[in-house]
Amino acid sequence: MANVGGFFKNVMTEMRKVSWPKRKELAKYTVIVLATVAAMAVFFALVDLGVSELFRWYLAL
Template sequence: MANVGGFFKNVMSEMRKVSWPRKKELTRYTVIVLATVAIMAVFFALVDLGISEFFRWYLDL
């Protein structure tokens, strides 16, 4: 049980050393991530639509 207490003490010590982003940086990073996810979602939706249409056309031959 002493090891568990020492573990959490070490965790807290290490967390104090972490360089946390400022609010402005965090906002910028969040916007970048959301924009990237949206762009990738649109890209894969278009690719899926294209592949689906190709197979519909191919199977109707």
């Protein structure tokens, strides 16, 4: 427990070495992530609808 202060000191030292993205890069990556999430949501919604329709069709036989 005595090393907690040293741990946080080391964390701060390492965080200063991190290469943070520029504002333009961050905006670009955010748009890419949001577009990917939206595309995956649409894809899985369509797959879910298709599978649901298949089950309804099969159960109606």
